[in-house]
Amino acid sequence: MFTPKYPPQDTAxxxxxxxxxxxxxxxxxxxxxxxxxxxxxxxxxVRLTAGSTLALVAGGGAVVLVVGAVLVSMLLAVAVTAAxxxxxxxxxxxxxxxxRA
Numbered sequence: 724m725f726t727p728k729y730p731p732q733d734t735a736x737x738x739x740x741x742x743x744x745x746x747x748x749x750x751x752x753x754x755x756x757x758x759x760x761x762x763x764x765x766x767x768x769v770r771l772t773a774g775s776t777l778a779l780v781a782g783g784g785a786v787v788l789v790v791g792a793v794l795v796s797m798l799l800a801v802a803v804t805a806a807x808x809x810x811x812x813x814x815x816x817x818x819x820x821x822x823r824a
Contacts (some may be wrong), residue, residue: 771779
């Protein structure tokens with residue numbers, strides 16, 4: 724029951740060795756055609772007016788405030804959890820101490 728049972732030996736034919744592919748390097752021939760100049764942009768460039776600059780600054784400030792509020796709330800959640808675990812540990816310790824005496 725506890726003796727190992729080995730599977731029968733593989734009867735597949737041995738693979739025949741094949742020659743590895745021969746690599747023949749091809750010399751690099753750079754193209755002698757000149758690179759055309761980049762075409763001028765068909766779309767107009769973005770111009771910031773005073774109003775759009777103010778909107779960008781206000782939007783960036785709002786993003787910073789929201790991300791800051793989220794990070795502070797996460798930190799507060801961790802602090803509240805740590806305080807509650809500490810209180811629970813003190814209560815459980817005092818209960819166990821009373822039972823020993």
